[in-house]
Amino acid sequence: MRTGRSSIVPLLTPATAWFGLFFALPIAAMLVVSFWVVANYQLVPTFTLTNYTKLAQPLYLSIIVRTFAIATIVTILAALVGYPVAYYLARRLKRLRVFVLTLIVLPLWTSYLVRSFAWMLVLGTSGAFNWFLQGIGVTDQPVRWFLYTEFAVIIALVHIYLPFFILPVFAVLDKLDDRLLEASSDLGASPWTSFWTVTLPLSRPGISTGCLLVFIPAAGSYVSPELLGGPSVLMIGSVIAQQFGLVFEYAFGSALALTLMTGILIVALGLLRIGKVQGLK
Amino acid sequence: MTILAGKIEPMGTMTAEHSLIEIDRVRKSFGAHTAIDNVSLALGEGHFVTLLGPSGCGKTTLLRMIGGLETPNSGSIRIAGTPVESFSPIDRPTRMVFQSYALFPHMTVEKNVAYGLQRRRIPDAEIKAKVAAQLDVVGLSEKAKSYPSELSGGQQQRVALARALVTKPRVLLLDEPLAALDLKLRQRMQAELKSLQRSAAITFVYVTHDQHEALGLSDRVVVMEKGRVAQRGTPAEIYHRPANRYVAEFVGDISILDGTVRTIEDGGARIETPAGMFVASGPTVRSGDKVHAIIRPESVRVAVASGDGANTLRATVESATFRGADMLVEFRGPADVRIQTSISSTAPEAAAIIPGHTITLELPATALWLIPAERNSNASESSP
Numbered sequence: 001m002r003t004g005r006s007s008i009v010p011l012l013t014p015a016t017a018w019f020g021l022f023f024a025l026p027i028a029a030m031l032v033v034s035f036w037v038v039a040n041y042q043l044v045p046t047f048t049l050t051n052y053t054k055l056a057q058p059l060y061l062s063i064i065v066r067t068f069a070i071a072t073i074v075t076i077l078a079a080l081v082g083y084p085v086a087y088y089l090a091r092r093l094k095r096l097r098v099f100v101l102t103l104i105v106l107p108l109w110t111s112y113l114v115r116s117f118a119w120m121l122v123l124g125t126s127g128a129f130n131w132f133l134q135g136i137g138v139t140d141q142p143v144r145w146f147l148y149t150e151f152a153v154i155i156a157l158v159h160i161y162l163p164f165f166i167l168p169v170f171a172v173l174d175k176l177d178d179r180l181l182e183a184s185s186d187l188g189a190s191p192w193t194s195f196w197t198v199t200l201p202l203s204r205p206g207i208s209t210g211c212l213l214v215f216i217p218a219a220g221s222y223v224s225p226e227l228l229g230g231p232s233v234l235m236i237g238s239v240i241a242q243q244f245g246l247v248f249e250y251a252f253g254s255a256l257a258l259t260l261m262t263g264i265l266i267v268a269l270g271l272l273r274i275g276k277v278q279g280l281k
Numbered sequence: 282m283t284i285l286a287g288k289i290e291p292m293g294t295m296t297a298e299h300s301l302i303e304i305d306r307v308r309k310s311f312g313a314h315t316a317i318d319n320v321s322l323a324l325g326e327g328h329f330v331t332l333l334g335p336s337g338c339g340k341t342t343l344l345r346m347i348g349g350l351e352t353p354n355s356g357s358i359r360i361a362g363t364p365v366e367s368f369s370p371i372d373r374p375t376r377m378v379f380q381s382y383a384l385f386p387h388m389t390v391e392k393n394v395a396y397g398l399q400r401r402r403i404p405d406a407e408i409k410a411k412v413a414a415q416l417d418v419v420g421l422s423e424k425a426k427s428y429p430s431e432l433s434g435g436q437q438q439r440v441a442l443a444r445a446l447v448t449k450p451r452v453l454l455l456d457e458p459l460a461a462l463d464l465k466l467r468q469r470m471q472a473e474l475k476s477l478q479r480s481a482a483i484t485f486v487y488v489t490h491d492q493h494e495a496l497g498l499s500d501r502v503v504v505m506e507k508g509r510v511a512q513r514g515t516p517a518e519i520y521h522r523p524a525n526r527y528v529a530e531f532v533g534d535i536s537i538l539d540g541t542v543r544t545i546e547d548g549g550a551r552i553e554t555p556a557g558m559f560v561a562s563g564p565t566v567r568s569g570d571k572v573h574a575i576i577r578p579e580s581v582r583v584a585v586a587s588g589d590g591a592n593t594l595r596a597t598v599e600s601a602t603f604r605g606a607d608m609l610v611e612f613r614g615p616a617d618v619r620i621q622t623s624i625s626s627t628a629p630e631a632a633a634i635i636p637g638h639t640i641t642l643e644l645p646a647t648a649l650w651l652i653p654a655e656r657n658s659n660a661s662e663s664s665p
Contacts, residue, residue, distance in 0.1 A: 182350055183383035187448065188371035188400035197396075201387045277387045279428030 027261075034254035041248045051255035060239070060256075067236040068263060070150060071219035074157040075165075078214045079207060081158065082165035086206075087199075089166070090173035101170070104163050112160050116224045119156040123147045123228070148230035156224045161217055165210035172206030173199070201277060208275020212268055219264050236260050301326035301484050302347060302452065307356030309342055316342040317353070318508035324501070326451075329478050329485045331495040333531070334505035340488045341456055343505070347486060348377045348454045360452065371400060374451035378458045382441040384429040390416070390440050391425040397448040415447040418477075435466045442474075446481060453478075455487045459494065471498055492532045496520060504528045521577070522564075525652050529575050536581070536620045538574040538644075539654065542566050549646050555616030556594050559644060563651025571654040578609065580648035581622040583630045584641045592646055596620055597639045610634055612642060620644075 034051055037044050054060065085104070089097055107115060122128045123146040130142040146152060176199065184194040222237035229235065236256060243253030300323035309317040316339045324330045332340035345351040347358060349370045357364050365373055376397070384393050391412055398408045416422045419439040429437055438458060445453055458474075459467045475498055478485045489495055495502050496516040503513040504527075511531075512524040523529035526537075540554035549562040552574055561574045584593070596612035604623075608631060612620040620642055624630055633640060 177381075177383065179379050179381065179383040180385060183377070183379060183385075183444075184396070186348060186350065186370045186377045187397035187444070189396075193400065198385060279387045279389070279430055281430050 027258075030254040030258060033251055034258055036251045038249055038251050043250055051252045052259075054252060055255060055259060063234050063236055063239055064259065064263070066150075066234070067219055067260070068267075070154060070157070070225075070235065071215050074154055074161065074218040075211050075215045077154065077158045078162050078165040079211060082162055082210065083169055083203075083207070086166045086169035087173055090170050090176075091199075104166055107160075108163055113223055115160050116156055116227045119152065119159070119224075119228055120147065123152050123155075147228065148232065150229070150233050152228040153225045153233050153235070156228050157218050157221060160224065161214040164213035164217075168209040168213065169203060169206040172203045176202055202280075204277050205275045205280070208271045212271050215267055215271070216264055219267075220260060300324055301361055302486070303357075303359040303362075304343070304347070305357045305359070307343075307346065307353045307358060309339075309346060309351060309353050315508050317346070319356075320508070320510055321356075322503060322510060322513070324484065324486060326484055327482055328500040329475065329487065329498055330501045330503065331487045331489060331499040332503050332505060333489060333492060333495040334511075335490055335531070337507075338505040339508040340490075340505050344377075344454050344456055344486060344488050347452070348375045349373050350377065375454055376445035376448055376450035376452075378441050378445050378453065378455045380457045380460055382429075382437050382458075382461075384437055384440055384444070386429055389426050389428055390421060390432070393429065393440055394444045394447050397444060401448070411447055415443045418446075419443045434462050435470060438462065438470060439473075442477065446477075446483075450483060452484045452486060455485060457489055458487075459489075467494075474498065496532065504531060521648075522650060523575070523652060526573060526575075526655060529650075529652060534578050534621055535575040536578070538576075538618060538649075540572055540574055542568050542570045542572055542651075544568055549649075550651060552651070554618070556614050556618040559592050559649060560646040561649035561651050562647055566651055572651045573654050574644075574649050574651055576620075576644050576649050578621045578623040579607075580645065581620060582643040582645065583610075583622060583624055583628075583633075584643055590643065592649065593641050593643045594618070594620075595639055596642050598634055598636050600636060601634045608634060612640070614642070 033043060035047050035049070037046055037048055037050070055064070089100055089104075093100060120127070124130070125142040125144060125147070127146070129146055130139075133139050133143065180198050180202075181194050184198050185191070189197065220237050221235065222241055225233055225235040226238055237260075240253050240256045240260070243249040243256060302322075302324040304320055304322040304324075307317055307320050308315070318339075320339075320343065322343075332343060334340045342351060346353050347360075349365065349368060352366060358366060360374055385396065388396070394412045394415055395408050398411060403411075413422065413425075416425055419442055421436060421439055421443065424432060424436060424440075429440065432440065441458070442453075455474075459470050462470060471494060474485070474487075487495075487498065496519070499516055501513065502516050502519045504511040504519060506527050512519060512528045514522070519528060520532050523532065529535050538552075538554040538556060538559065540552035540559070542550050543553050543558070544551045545566070545568060546560070549560045550566050550568075550572075552559055552561055552572060554574065559574060561572075563572070563574075566572060594614045596614035596618075599611040599613050599619075601611075602609040603626060606626060607623045608626050610622045610624065612622065614620055622642070624634070
């Protein structure tokens with residue numbers, strides 16, 4: 001059966017319209033606005049690059065670098081913690097796997113706002129960490145650097161986005177054909193060698209998807225750095241919110257948002273490339 | 282009355298002196314399911330041995346135990362005289378070819394074939410030369426840089442063979458390697474496998490549920506049933522001299538005459554059946570034994586003239602099915618005895634095969650084979 005090209009067009013129309021209205025149009029608007037200026041809280045159409053040159057100022061540059069550095073660290077930590085969990089779940093656990101999977105997904109049912117607040121309670125000077133450390137006598141003064149530091153932001157973001165790494169890796173490892181590992185062992189590979197030569201390369205698509213799903217929201221995160229990082233750990237999401245909501249610098253805000261998007265896009269394309277395994281259909 | 286089962290000696294016992302693989306009282310169960318029930322078996326060096334049976338008979342489990350992918354619950358497996366249960370696969374002289382090939386999808390053909398050599402700390406240059414030579418043997422030199430997903434089923438099969446053979450195993454274990462191929466390709470690969478086995482002079486242990494494959498490829502066939510060995514022997518022995526009804530029916534069509542042994546003569550046993558007296562050959566039987574006399578369709582002689590010679594019966598044509606090269610004809614004889622024959626579709630007798638006609642059939646004494654009547658029908662009489 002051959003489907004004519006013309007018959008597909010009406011079927012695609014709703015999707016195209018949706019995409020155009022809620023995605024392409026706003027971005028195009030932001031792109032245009034990012035070259036305008038704001039005077040007296042009013043957008044003034046013009047064409048200037050000042051919004052972009054402003055980004056090169058040390059203040060904003062350091063925020064951009066910090067944002068991508070934190071997102072990268074969060075992604076790497078999520079991968080290091082998440083991969084073994086996904087592996088154990090997919091390759092070792094048999095009867096309890098649905099139960100454990102549910103436990104992993106369960107936190108997603110609560111708001112990430114709540115989860116961020118929870119970390120404040122855990123990391124604060126009178127929080128669980130300090131209570132424990134003082135209890136066993138490691139310190140007698142509460143540790144102050146737990147909260148309102150990069151450490152707090154990173155640990156919370158890893159916790160919040162970890163399920164997004166575990167699930168795609170689990171899906172890939174669950175589908176991995178046992179016979180490939182048997183063949184590897186039959187040909188003389190130790191379990192460790194089999195892991196490095198067969199399991200890990202074949203889980204690359206899942207790892208790449210997982211990294212993508214962690215990196216993107218981590219780079220754009222706003223609530224967690226606001227609550228746990230405080231004013232010293234400013235990330236780009238907070239700055240964008242300030243520009244739109246506090247100082248009404250829509251033009252500069254648009255430039256910031258587009259810069260964040262472009263940065264994420266470059267990382268995403270890189271990750272997708274890494275996730276492509278030659279020979280896999 | 283005596284117990285019938287167990288009296289019949291296994292045919293074609295393999296000689297133990299030259300056996301490469303010795304399986305001794307091996308048991309294996311998965312939970313409550315017994316996959317292998319006390320199997321002892323000796324497989325000869327350089328033979329093409331087939332483990333034949335329906336799915337669930339334990340043939341694959343037995344193969345995997347030889348290859349070290351499963352561990353027996355009890356019993357021992359020796360290869361070339363050495364017990365191998367505790368050996369990891371790299372120390373075993375066996376290599377496995379998996380049912381769906383299990384090629385590494387992210388590696389090129391070349392890398393797949395090199396995989397086993399790389400695990401053996403062989404210099405790169407030597408690996409390269411060996412891989413190239415092995416790919417040449419299976420005729421895939423131009424595909425060295427291709428990925429498995431770019432190959433046809435037959436080519437993937439050859440890569441799987443090359444990957445195993447390049448490590449120079451003494452025993453190649455093949456788990457239904459042709460099951461995924463279509464008929465034409467399967468037949469071609471059968472011929473290739475056979476010639477590969479001859480030229481490489483290694484022992485093949487081949488698992489299949491396809492009796493044609495088993496009979497056509499093997500030097501020895503081991504027929505398995507519910508985790509036990511039902512019979513082992515050459516393909517001809519298995520086919521013409523089956524030990525029991527299960528084996529007889531698994532490897533081909535049979536017609537059965539139920540009877541009782543009356544006298545033992547030089548030419549065979551004289552048996553009394555509802556369709557008359559017949560002389561049949563068979564293993565040790567005693568007069569009075571209840572037996573099945575079985576015959577393969579192609580062994581039945583169709584004589585148009587009404588003879589009244591020995592081992593003949595008059596039978597009516599029930600149905601005839603044209604199958605191209607031959608015709609499958611169902612006859613009904615005296616006392617509702619059913620006889621199936623196949624005759625060449627070009628034979629002169631073929632013209633006489635008209636449903637409803639009565640014809641004389643001869644069941645030659647050499648082709649009429651005795652097997653014990655099913656045990657359950659004699660169970661009540663078998664008490665000491």
